[in-house]
Amino acid sequence: MRTAYTISGIGHGAVLLWSIWSLAANPLPLPPHDALPVDLVTSDELSKVTKGIKTAPQSETPKPLAEKVAEAKPVEDPNAKVVEKKEVKAAHETASPPEAKPPDSKPSDKKHAETKIDPIAQELAKEEAKKPEPKKAELKPPAPPKKPAPPAPKFDPKQVEALLDKRDATRMAAAAEVQNNAPSLGLASGEATRLSQNEFDAFRKRLEECWSPPPGVDSTTKLSVVLRVVFKSDGSVARAPDLVQAPASPLGPAMAESAKRAILRCQPFKMLKPEHYDQWKDIEINFDPQYMLRG
Amino acid sequence: MNETNSVDSRRFITKRLSRRRALMLGAGSLVGPMLGFSASPSRAVVRLDVTQGNIQPMPIAVPDFASVATQDPAAGRNISAIISSNLQRSGFFAPIDPAAFLEKPTVDSTPRFADWRTINAQALVLGRITQTEARVKAEFRLWDVFAGQQLHGQVYTTTAENWRRIGHMISDAVYEKLTGEKGYFDSRVVFVDETGPKERRIKRLALMDQDGANVRYLTRGEDLVLTPRFSSSADTITYMSYGQGDPKVYLMNIETGQREIVSNFPGMSFSPRFSPDSQRVIFSLQNGGNSNLFVMDLRSKATTRLTDTQVIDTAPSYSPDGSYICFESDRGGKQQIYVMAAGGGQAQRISFGDGVYSTPVWSPRGDYIAFTKQFEGKFAIGIMRADGSGERILTEGYHNEGPTWAPNGRVIMFFRDLGGNGGPALYTVDVTGRNEQPVRTPSYASDPSWSPLLQ
Numbered sequence: 239m240r241t242a243y244t245i246s247g248i249g250h251g252a253v254l255l256w257s258i259w260s261l262a263a264n265p266l267p268l269p270p271h272d273a274l275p276v277d278l279v280t281s282d283e284l285s286k287v288t289k290g291i292k293t294a295p296q297s298e299t300p301k302p303l304a305e306k307v308a309e310a311k312p313v314e315d316p317n318a319k320v321v322e323k324k325e326v327k328a329a330h331e332t333a334s335p336p337e338a339k340p341p342d343s344k345p346s347d348k349k350h351a352e353t354k355i356d357p358i359a360q361e362l363a364k365e366e367a368k369k370p371e372p373k374k375a376e377l378k379p380p381a382p383p384k385k386p387a388p389p390a391p392k393f394d395p396k397q398v399e400a401l402l403d404k405r406d407a408t409r410m411a412a413a414a415e416v417q418n419n420a421p422s423l424g425l426a427s428g429e430a431t432r433l434s435q436n437e438f439d440a441f442r443k444r445l446e447e448c449w450s451p452p453p454g455v456d457s458t459t460k461l462s463v464v465l466r467v468v469f470k471s472d473g474s475v476a477r478a479p480d481l482v483q484a485p486a487s488p489l490g491p492a493m494a495e496s497a498k499r500a501i502l503r504c505q506p507f508k509m510l511k512p513e514h515y516d517q518w519k520d521i522e523i524n525f526d527p528q529y530m531l532r533g
Numbered sequence: 534m535n536e537t538n539s540v541d542s543r544r545f546i547t548k549r550l551s552r553r554r555a556l557m558l559g560a561g562s563l564v565g566p567m568l569g570f571s572a573s574p575s576r577a578v579v580r581l582d583v584t585q586g587n588i589q590p591m592p593i594a595v596p597d598f599a600s601v602a603t604q605d606p607a608a609g610r611n612i613s614a615i616i617s618s619n620l621q622r623s624g625f626f627a628p629i630d631p632a633a634f635l636e637k638p639t640v641d642s643t644p645r646f647a648d649w650r651t652i653n654a655q656a657l658v659l660g661r662i663t664q665t666e667a668r669v670k671a672e673f674r675l676w677d678v679f680a681g682q683q684l685h686g687q688v689y690t691t692t693a694e695n696w697r698r699i700g701h702m703i704s705d706a707v708y709e710k711l712t713g714e715k716g717y718f719d720s721r722v723v724f725v726d727e728t729g730p731k732e733r734r735i736k737r738l739a740l741m742d743q744d745g746a747n748v749r750y751l752t753r754g755e756d757l758v759l760t761p762r763f764s765s766s767a768d769t770i771t772y773m774s775y776g777q778g779d780p781k782v783y784l785m786n787i788e789t790g791q792r793e794i795v796s797n798f799p800g801m802s803f804s805p806r807f808s809p810d811s812q813r814v815i816f817s818l819q820n821g822g823n824s825n826l827f828v829m830d831l832r833s834k835a836t837t838r839l840t841d842t843q844v845i846d847t848a849p850s851y852s853p854d855g856s857y858i859c860f861e862s863d864r865g866g867k868q869q870i871y872v873m874a875a876g877g878g879q880a881q882r883i884s885f886g887d888g889v890y891s892t893p894v895w896s897p898r899g900d901y902i903a904f905t906k907q908f909e910g911k912f913a914i915g916i917m918r919a920d921g922s923g924e925r926i927l928t929e930g931y932h933n934e935g936p937t938w939a940p941n942g943r944v945i946m947f948f949r950d951l952g953g954n955g956g957p958a959l960y961t962v963d964v965t966g967r968n969e970q971p972v973r974t975p976s977y978a979s980d981p982s983w984s985p986l987l988q
Contacts, residue, residue, distance in 0.1 A: 453712050521580070
């Protein structure tokens with residue numbers, strides 16, 4: 239009996255140890271990042287896109303960002319135009335390329351403008367059909383992993399379907415009051431930046447204007463500094479930036495101070511839209527001067 | 534039997550329970566980490582790269598220091614003026630006009646940062662100078678306006694006539710804190726002061742603070758003097774003088790004014806320099822048509838020959854660790870820069886561009902060698918790395934010559950003679966080639982040498 243118990247005890251212990259060890263050995267999987275697509279929008283395109291239709295009826299203001307699932311409400315008239323047209327159109331336009339383009343990047347562009355604005359998702363497809371101005375080449379994305387539209391009982395899908403563009407849906411945004419956390423096209427667990435490209439770029443440009451790296455940096459030393467910034471919804475910082483990574487160099491403190499100063503000086507960052515607050519409320523910024531200084 | 538059985542069964546039960554407990558513990562410990570690992574990975578934080586910046590002088594506010602019981606009521610203002618002017622001349626700071634200041638804070642209080650942010654001051658220097666009899670005490674604080682934090686604070690005490698040095702030391706502290714580089718403001722420059730008409734220039738050795746103040750003449754001008762150089766303790770200089778007959782190398786103690794001749798060799802000695810430990814003086818000695826390098830130990834007076842060539846080897850300069858020297862030699866035909874071990878031996882050429890290279894000077898940081906380069910009639914001051922790579926011209930014109938390094942290895946001073954009826958003048962330029970600034974001297978000036986930071 240004793241031997242049995244000993245063997246059993248050892249066997250259990252071994253299994254436990256093995257399981258703990260083998261599980262512990264698995265690294266935490268990092269979600270892969272999408273490539274950030276960059277699109278150039280000429281002023282012509284932009285003005286075409288924002289031109290709109292003169293006969294469009296007045297629209298309602300968009301719904302605010304849903305923090306929790308609200309009660310199902312009747313969706314407004316599918317014919318109504320929305321105020322966010324400009325932004326949405328721009329996003330839509332940037333996503334529709336003149337020539338062939340990797341398809342998986344498109345939906346992520348579109349998504350960022352629509353995730354927080356519920357009515358647009360459905361209407362946009364219809365608006366495409368309605369808009370008279372010539373559209374760019376058809377989008378040919380592969381079928382995205384569509385998030386099923388959450389229940390909106392009063393909404394008659396048949397009515398909309400008649401108006402719907404019969405192409406494959408390129409939107410993944412939810413139609414109702416729930417925040418859409420759908421992964422982006424192409425990645426099962428994609429963590430694509432859904433911030434508008436324009437906002438992100440404008441934010442970066444502003445930081446570049448405000449950042450004055452200390453003298454004495456040269457391209458041979460690795461001098462990048464990473465700061466983590468937590469923002470309030472008005473674009474100002476919630477607290478002093480945290481230093482995540484600093485170079486092991488005597489110039490390190492001066493570099494870190496200059497990066498912090500850049501952020502603190504130029505707040506609030508108005509180009510970051512409150513609708514996307516969830517996207518930019520917590521950002522890590524990497525200040526790296528090595529490309530500035532050649533020779 | 535029953536007894537045994539019951540005992541057994543008791544043991545068995547106990548064991549089973551503890552086994553069960555052990556099993557549960559085991560299961561729990563298994564489940565725990567599994568739960569932990571199966572939890573969804575934390576949402577990756579958005580990351581943004583900023584790879585461009587906007588190199589601008591930093592706006593800094595230096596209000597007048599408070600003066601307490603000072604003989605000169607403007608003492609505080611004078612110190613602030615020194616600090617502002619130092620920082621401005623460095624090219625990295627833009628002191629804000631005091632008329633724009635909204636608040637008048639004292640060194641003891643926390644400033645109202647909002648007032649300073651309004652005028653876009655990124656840093657703020659507050660201070661006070663107090664005098665008791667012959668001594669002065671200066672306190673200062675350096676504030677980061679946008680972070681709302683103190684970056685540095687210090688108290689200095691010295692004799693009253695040294696008050697300018699306090700201004701320079703505070704400037705160094707501010708510079709170092711904000712740029713990460715060591716400062717260079719608390720230093721002196723020795724140079725050759727030239728007065729009189731061009732045909733009959735009177736040349737005297739002169740000493741001044743790096744900002745042009747406190748000028749003092751070390752020789753009287755009867756003898757022609759050239760190429761003065763500081764020792765590492767900044768209290769002795771070595772220079773060349775045409776006393777009676779051939780030019781000789783001299784040492785002079787700055788405080789006492791005492792002079793001594795370094796060596797009494799036949800022939801002409803040129804371009805002397807101290808070794809980094811100031812125990813030796815290296816110079817070139819000309820005999821016949823050749824000029825070779827010699828080192829003399831100052832204590833033992835023993836002299837060693839370093840080169841033995843039929844050419845002109847001159848203008849030697851030690852590396853900051855004393856293990857190498859760079860010098861100018863025309864053994865390859867034209868004057869070029871060579872590097873050689875400090876004890877002599879094989880010399881390696883490091884300059885390969887078009888033109889004639891001369892007056893090499895090793896940076897106190899050891900990373901660069903500055904030189905004068907002549908090509909197509911132009912004179913340029915440039916720097917290259919100690920292996921000859923990365924050659925970069927900092928300033929070009931007629932007639933630039935004689936670079937010397939600031940103690941932090943970021944600024945170079947040189948002299949420029951535009952010809953004509955004028956005379957030479959001193960200039961500084963940053964090691965990146967930016968921010969060329971004239972240096973104020975009482976008259977024409979040439980052959981500068983920058984001291985290390987004063988102790």
